[in-house]
Amino acid sequence: MKLEVVTTRENQDVQSYIINKIKDLINFKNLDTGDKLPSERMLSEKFEVSRSNVRDAIQRLEFYGLLKSIPQSGTFVANIGVIAMNGMIEDILRLETPDFKSLVETRILLELKTVRLAALRRTEEDLEHMKQTLYAYKKKVLNGEDAVQEDLLFHLAIAKASGNSTMNTFMLTITPEIITNFEKYHVCDENQAFTGIKEHTDIFEAIKNKAPQLAKEKMKIHFKALYQYCYNI
DSSP, X not given: OOBOOOSHHHHHHHHHHHHHHHHHHHHHTTOOTTOBOOOHHHHXXXXXXXXXXXXXXXXXXXXXXXXXXXXXXEEEEOSOOHXXXXXXXXXXXXXXXXXXXXXXXXXXXHHHHHHHHHHHHOOHHHHHHHHHHHHHHHHHHHTTOOOHHHHHHHHHHHHHHTTOHHHHHHHHHHHHHHHHHHHHHTOOOHHHHHHHHHHHHHHHHHHHTTOHHHXXXXXXXXXXXXXXXXXXX
């Protein structure tokens, strides 16, 4: 009988189970760099879990660079030695879901870097994308609607404009959890949302004018209330 996923915790447990099984398979079969894993269907049957669970576990290992999936070809062991791979998998399995404060700290550290890079590297296309997300945020706020998602889309546009694909990936990775926590803790009240319009505009103008230090300072101002709120919850 297939294992069913009911909660996030259970989903994590199933993923950990599958990742351990994949690690054992690689070691038992002495799979080396470039060797192909069995298909998702075969792994699903072997581990007695659903194919979607197998796919999620593979994608997680692929995110950390331990596996590589090639469309129409399959999943392969990445260019990492077995000892390093086993150690990294153990570390991955020990990772816990970050708490809200950790997410906020990580986001602030990332964005102080991305906004500076965006001011140096932004293109006209990047500016247009930021302008659209800024307009969407402003429209929602002025209509008295929740604008958390539009807020984060503006920040993701900045990350994209930074030209650093790794930072952009990190931002995309933590954004869903940030949205969930913002809604859970009701982080942004109406006054903060209105203040956000001016702060977003100031950040946008600094990026538009290619002023990296000013862009960083404006981002610090923007995050001040969030940082204080985070440590008062």
